[in-house]
Amino acid sequence: MVIRPAEFHDVESIFRLIKHYPNELLPRAISDIVQNIDRFLVGEMNGKVVGTVSWQILPEIGADKAPSVEIKSVAIENSLRRKGLGQALVQGAINRIRTIQPCQIIVLTFTPDFFASMGFKVVSKRKLIHKIYAGCINCTKYDSPFTCPEVAMALVLSPSTTVKRSITKRKATT
Numbered sequence: 085m086v087i088r089p090a091e092f093h094d095v096e097s098i099f100r101l102i103k104h105y106p107n108e109l110l111p112r113a114i115s116d117i118v119q120n121i122d123r124f125l126v127g128e129m130n131g132k133v134v135g136t137v138s139w140q141i142l143p144e145i146g147a148d149k150a151p152s153v154e155i156k157s158v159a160i161e162n163s164l165r166r167k168g169l170g171q172a173l174v175q176g177a178i179n180r181i182r183t184i185q186p187c188q189i190i191v192l193t194f195t196p197d198f199f200a201s202m203g204f205k206v207v208s209k210r211k212l213i214h215k216i217y218a219g220c221i222n223c224t225k226y227d228s229p230f231t232c233p234e235v236a237m238a239l240v241l242s243p244s245t246t247v248k249r250s251i252t253k254r255k256a257t258t
Contacts (some may be wrong), residue, residue, distance in 0.1 A: 085169055087135065087176045089123035097133035098124060101159040108194050125176050127160070127169050134161040137173040138242040142190070152212075152238075155188045165256055174202060178239070184216055188241055204237040212236050 090098060095117050097198055105141055111205050117124070120138060127135030138157040155177055160170050191199050200206075209232075 085129050086170065087125055087127050087172055090121050090126045090136070092121060094124075094126050094133050094136075095121065098136045098157075101133070101136050101161065102161065105159055108237060109159060112157060114213065120186070122156075123135065125173055129164075130243065131180050134164055135159065136168050136224045137170075137177045139177055139189075141184075141186070151186050151189050152188050153181045153184070154190050154192075155181075156191070170244050171202065174199075178202070182241065189239045191237050192232070193237060196237060198236040199237050202239070204239045207236050207238045209236045211238075216233055222258050 094112060096233050098117050099112065102109050120140075123140065124136055124138045126133045136157060136159050137155060140154045140156060142152045142154055155174060158170055158174060160173075178189060190207075191204060191206075192209075192212075193199055198204060198206075
């Protein structure tokens with residue numbers, strides 16, 4: 085499988101993959117996929133898109149906070165599941181996300197063992213209030229984000245001071 089950044093001609097395939105998992109993934113409108121195409125990776129086999137992953141930046145409130153990034157919309161062609169393709173896509177997303185130096189990468193998932201195998205740790209949803217208000221609050225599947233059965237997990241990358249120092253360093257050199 086080749087993992088590459090998504091392109092506009094991949095939108096229909098990405099939409100189809102995500103739509104195939106209505107109980108596991110929140111739906112994504114075609115317009116949303118188009119607007120965020122730069123935050124999608126696809127897995128391609130023999131010229132066909134067979135997997136996808138995306139991410140979203142979730143800003144924290146307050147000067148001492150660093151943004152988190154959420155990995156979402158991990159979808160693999162059903163016949164190719166459990167063959168390492170999802171892990172390769174998520175690792176590709178993690179590698180991309182690391183370049184922008186967030187403090188953590190988060191997921192809300194029905195497959196915590198999968199993400200635990202990649203270093204994610206279970207966290208309280210209350211620690212992800214930025215995610216709850218950015219997205220979960222609009223979900224129509226559950227009465228409350230806190231009653232949703234998805235498991236909140238995080239991969240801590242670095243303390244927020246590292247991000248602040250790198251921003252200060254860039255300002256000093258410009």
